[in-house]
Amino acid sequence: MRRWLRWGIGGVLTGVPLLLAVAGPWLVSGPGARSRAFVAGDGHPLGTDFVGRDVWQQVLLGGRTVLLVAMLATVLAYLVAVPWGIAAAVSRHRWVDELLMRPLDLVLALPSLLLLVLLATIAPSGSPTLVAIVALLNLPGITRIVRAAALEVGSRPAVEALRLQGEGWWRITVGYVARSIVRTLAADLGTRFTGALYLVASASFLGVGVPPDASDWAVMVDRNRPGLFVQPWAVLAPALLIVALSVGVNLLFDRALATRSGPGPRPGARPGARSGARTETGSGNRPGPRPEPQGAAP
């Protein structure tokens, strides 16, 4: 019963926005008729928005971009970071390691939203740009964790044995090291995805990389703000959906981690996510990868 409750809250909080985001666009049949801006009721279940569109329809349409951009950005970041981090970890030469890791410190040295605002004004606006930028901002953190995990795995006797057996570089690196760090990376995935979601939503709210009248939950929150006194649902509905999605996803991942690491009584402890912290050596002045990337905001 209690277990059901624990999974249930996260499940419901994630499920509702997820369902709306995925299935919503199919439920909308063509652009509806426009009426006056910020009307409450009057045939519109949630009223109308700043240009007179039906808010409910916009809610149905607006989840897909947020979710898709965050997912693609996370996937892209992993696709680049995993080979990058492993290459830095397994290289025999120290300068290769430094050459690969130092440029990433530069990305970490500035607040991520500042970088995001700067980069987005240079690049052409659009979802692919946002995917690329969010992936770039997530890259240093993931690469550090990959590197730390791969360093730890690479110093195991098993790797030495493989080397003595005369196995090739490819087989050792991809066949053993890369496969061994999958668990550590999986433990970190939840944090990364919520971080991406956070960045994508905040960027869209600031009007970065999206058209000003886009059907997007975060854009809706921003654009409908002038009507907060007249028609609060145009702002509250998308805002609450974003809150529910972020909270739900985080709760679910946390639950999954706690369950996977055994039925221990410590729901908050994250053994996997922090195991790399102590083994990391020689990369920057920061003591290990931060367990909670606030820079993905704070």
Next chain:
Amino acid sequence: MSLGHYALRRLLVGVLQVLVVACAVFLLTEALPGDAAVALAGDNPDPARIEQIRRVMRLDLPLAERFWDWLAGLFRMDLGVSLVSQRPVAAFLADGLAPTLVLATLTLLVLVPLAVLLGVVAAVREGGPLDRAVTTVSVALHAIPEFAMAIVLVAVFGVRLRWLPPTAVGVGGDLLRHPAVLVLPLVVLLARPICSISRLVRAGMIEALDSDYVRHARRLGLSTGRVRLRHALPNAVAAAVPQLAHTTDWLLGGVIVVEAVFVIPGLGTALVDAVAARDLPVVQGLAVFFAVTTVLVNLVADVVGFRLSPRTEVVR
């Protein structure tokens, strides 16, 4: 390595870091699309007028020369003047700094005691109801983007209940005179850092309470309170110091979203406005300022961490 040596070396690395960031930002902002001269010439631009503006602003000089001038100015603490309003960039910084500093200081003043207290209480009764509640709430709160939380709070407390002003419109830079304006932004700013820091303190405290030196202190007959406060707590706090530095850094530069929601004329707003107006010197000046604060905050954090918990490895 002694503390002084260590700090000095970190400082040199920090200066280098700021220089690299400054160069990167200069090149990035030069790549911004749109031309300030065209933007300034107005709706119906006359080519001769654009040329004239370009010359006055020295936009016609080659990139390398302008970069060199700018860098030289940096060493004299001269950040140049705004392209749009001809005000010195330093004045923009000074204007934006006051509200940002007020928010950051107040947030930290509430954050540190509260987060440490929550973490310690949760750790001392590990697994108890309070611990579980704190952990679950912090997992949930941590993920929420500030703008979504801010707008929900504004809708409830500002619009529906009318307890607090919904934005800081009309207050100007003088936030301290109107404390009611500050309540909602503070709550929003506190939400995420409190979660991460109290979690780290909790983990550090649990580890410290379980360690040999605490057990030894107990065997010596020291009181529980003394063991917890004098022996376990510093190490627990040391675990959270890097994250605290990160939060401070974020508060000093990155709270663009919160300033946008509550219409607070701080540094974040200054940056967004400057980027929108293609006001390159202001953008560059702000970016350099943010880089300097990042380096300084991290330096202070490492030194404090070194003092609190000398065993911690801070080499390199």
